[in-house]
Amino acid sequence: xxxxxxxxxxxxxxxxxxxxxxxxxxxxxxxxxxxxxxxxxxxxxxxxxxxxxxxxxxxxxxxxxxxxxxxxxxxxxxxxxxxxxxxxxxxxxxxxxxxxxxxxxxxxxxxxxxxxxxxxxxxxxxxxxxxxxxxxxxxxxxxxxxxxxxxxxxxxxxxxxxxxxxxxxxxxxxxxxxxxxxxxxxxxxxxxxxxxxxxxxxxxxxxxxxxxxxxxxxxxxxxxxxxxxxxxxxxxxxxxxxxxxxxxxxxxxxxxxxxxxxxxxxxxxxxxxxxxxxxxxxxxxxxxxxxxxxxxxxxxxxxxxxxxxxxxxxxxxxxxxxxxxxxxxxxxxxxxxxxxxxxxxxxxxxxxxxxxxxxxxxxxxxxxxxxxxxxxxxxxxxxxxxxxxxxxxxxxxxxxxxxxxxxxxxxxxxxxxxxxxxxxxxxxxxxxxxxxxxxxxxxxxxxxxxxxxxxxxxxxxxxxxxxxxxxxxxxxxxxxxxxxxxxxxxxxxxxxxxxxxxxxxxxxxxxxxxxxxxxxxxxxxxxxxxxxxxxxxxxxxxxxxxxxxxxxxxxxxxxxxxxxx
Numbered sequence: 001x002x003x004x005x006x007x008x009x010x011x012x013x014x015x016x017x018x019x020x021x022x023x024x025x026x027x028x029x030x031x032x033x034x035x036x037x038x039x040x041x042x043x044x045x046x047x048x049x050x051x052x053x054x055x056x057x058x059x060x061x062x063x064x065x066x067x068x069x070x071x072x073x074x075x076x077x078x079x080x081x082x083x084x085x086x087x088x089x090x091x092x093x094x095x096x097x098x099x100x101x102x103x104x105x106x107x108x109x110x111x112x113x114x115x116x117x118x119x120x121x122x123x124x125x126x127x128x129x130x131x132x133x134x135x136x137x138x139x140x141x142x143x144x145x146x147x148x149x150x151x152x153x154x155x156x157x158x159x160x161x162x163x164x165x166x167x168x169x170x171x172x173x174x175x176x177x178x179x180x181x182x183x184x185x186x187x188x189x190x191x192x193x194x195x196x197x198x199x200x201x202x203x204x205x206x207x208x209x210x211x212x213x214x215x216x217x218x219x220x221x222x223x224x225x226x227x228x229x230x231x232x233x234x235x236x237x238x239x240x241x242x243x244x245x246x247x248x249x250x251x252x253x254x255x256x257x258x259x260x261x262x263x264x265x266x267x268x269x270x271x272x273x274x275x276x277x278x279x280x281x282x283x284x285x286x287x288x289x290x291x292x293x294x295x296x297x298x299x300x301x302x303x304x305x306x307x308x309x310x311x312x313x314x315x316x317x318x319x320x321x322x323x324x325x326x327x328x329x330x331x332x333x334x335x336x337x338x339x340x341x342x343x344x345x346x347x348x349x350x351x352x353x354x355x356x357x358x359x360x361x362x363x364x365x366x367x368x369x370x371x372x373x374x375x376x377x378x379x380x381x382x383x384x385x386x387x388x389x390x391x392x393x394x395x396x397x398x399x400x401x402x403x404x405x406x407x408x409x410x411x412x413x414x415x416x417x418x419x420x421x422x423x424x425x426x427x428x429x430x431x432x433x434x435x436x437x438x439x440x441x442x443x444x445x446x447x448x449x450x451x452x453x454x455x456x457x458x459x460x461x462x463x464x465x466x467x468x469x470x471x472x473x474x475x476x477x478x479x480x481x482x483x484x485x486x487x488x489x490x491x492x493x494x495x496x497x498x499x500x501x502x503x504x505x506x507x508x509x510x511x512x513x514x515x516x517x518x519x520x521x522x523x524x525x526x527x528x529x530x531x532x533x534x535x536x537x538x539x540x541x542x543x544x545x546x547x548x549x550x551x552x553x554x555x556x557x558x559x560x561x562x563x564x565x
Contacts, residue, residue: 014054067136192266287504338365410510441500447492
C-alpha cells in the first residue's frame with residue numbers, strides 16, 4: 001500500500017507546484033488526521049481543477065460524471081454500506097458487461113485488488129474526493145433520523161402527515177431499525193407506557209431515549225415484529241422469543257433477536273441487533289494490546305486444552321469467542337458449538353442451540369458433540385460442575401475447547417473451577433489461557449480534548465478509600481503521575497454529544513505456565529498466583545485500562561465507571 005508521501009511523489013510530475021508544500025501537507029494531514037487527498041482539495045494556492053487533473057493523469061482515471069439516484073442501491077448490491085463509507089468507494093453504474101466504481105484512494109492497491117476479487121465483471125474505476133463520495137452516498141439516503149425526529153412528541157409535536165404514512169404502510173418499524181443502525185445501537189427497546197410508546201436504543205452500552213410515539217402505534221409495531229419473527233400474533237399473555245432477517249428500504253440488511261414480554265401496559269419488546277457487517281474479525285479491532293494478542297493467538301493454535309473467556313454479562317465475551325472461531329475456522333477442522341442463544345450463524349461451523357424444553361442442556365449438548373469427531377469445541381457458558389467436567393475431559397482427549405465463565409478476573413477463574421468440583425490436577429493440565437475483559441466506551445476522536453492530571457481532578461474522581469480506588473491511586477502514581485496529559489470527553493454531533501463513540505475491550509490474559517500449574521496443584525491463593533503471573537509479564541485489567549487512558553483511547557472517568565465494583 002502506498003504511503004501519503006509516495007502518493008504525493010507520484011503527483012509531483014503532473015503538479016510540480018506542490019513539491020515545495022509537500023512537507024507541510026504531510027504534517028498537516030497527520031496533525032488533523034485527515035486524508036491527504038481531501039487536504040489537497042482545500043489548498044487555496046493551487047488551482048483545484050489542476051489538482052484533480054493531476055490525480056486523474058497519475059492514475060489513468062476519469063472523474064466521476066455524477067452520482068445518480070441509484071448509487072445507494074448499486075453500492076449495497078456489492079458492498080456493505082459501512083465498508084463503502086469507510087473505504088470511500090461507491091458503485092455508480094452496473095451493466096451486463098461492466099461495473100463503474102468511484103474510488104477516493106487510487107493509491108491503495110490492496111483495496112483495488114479486493115474490489116476486483118469481489119466483483120466478477122470488468123471494472124472501470126473513476127476518481128472522486130473522499131468528501132464527494134461521502135456526500136454522494138449521504139444525499140441518496142432517506143433521512144430516517146429526521147423522520148424519527150418528526151415523530152417525537154416532546155416539545156416538537158408529531159408530524160401528522162408522516163405519522164399517517166407510517167401508520168398505513170408499516171414503514172414505522174423500518175424507520176426505527178434504520179435509525180438504530182445509524183446510531184450504531186446494539187439493542188432496541190420498545191416500551192408501552194400509559195399514553196406514550198417509548199423507543200430507546202442501547203448505544204455504547206448506555207440506554208438513550210430516542211422517541212416518544214403515540215401509544216396507538218404499539219399494536220402496529222408489535223404485530224409487524226411478530227409476523228417477521230414468526231411468532232403468534234394472538235398471544236399477548238406469554239413471553240415469546242424469535243429472530244428475523246430483513247432488507248430495509250435503504251437496502252441495508254439487519255438481523256435481530258426478538259424478546260417480547262407482557263407488561264402492565266401491553267407488550268415490551270427488546271430487539272438485539274445482530275448486524276454481521278459490524279462484527280470485527282481481529283483482536284486488535286476489539287482493543288487488545290499486541291502482547292495480549294500474541295498470548296491468545298499462540299494458545300489458540302494448540303491442538304488441545306482450554307481457552308477461557310470470563311467477565312460479567314455484557315462484557316463482550318461472545319464477541320471475543322466469535323472472533324477466535326472465525327480465526328480457527330478452516331477446511332481442515334470440524335468446529336462445533338453449543339450456545340444459548342446462537343448469536344451469529346457461521347459458515348462451516350456446526351452450531352447447536354440449547355433447548356431446555358427438549359432436554360438439551362449445555363452438558364447434554366457437549367456430550368453429544370464429542371461423539372461427532374470435533375477438533376474444536378465452543379461452549380457458550382460453563383454454568384455447572386457437570387458441564388465443567390465434560391469440557392475438561394474433552395480438552396484432555398485431544399480437543400481444543402473454548403468457553404466462557406462468569407468471574408471477575410482471570411485469576412479468580414482458577415479457584416472457581418475448583419469450587420465447581422474439578423480436581424486441581426485437571427485444571428492445571430487442561431487450562432492453557434484465561435482471558436478476562438470488560439467493555440469501555442472509546443473517546444470520540446472528533447471532539448476529545450486534552451487535560452492535565454492534577455490533585456484536584458484526582459480527588460474529585462477518586463473520593464473514597466475502597467480497595468479499587470487504593471489500587472487505582474497506586475497505578476496512577478506509577479503510570480500516570482500528576483502532570484501527565486490525558487484526554488477527556490466533550491461532545492459533538494458525531495457522537496450525539498456524549499463525548500464517546502464506539503467501545504473497546506480492556507483485558508487481562510493469564511497464560512498457565514509451568515509455574516502457574518504448580519501453584520494450582522498446591523491450591524495457592526489468588527494473590528499468590530497473581531504475584532507469580534505479574535513476574536512473568538501479566539498485565540491486570542486496571543493496568544491495561546490505564547495504558548488506554550494514556551494512549552487517548554478512553555477517559556479516566558469511564559475506567560472508574562466500568563471497573564469500580
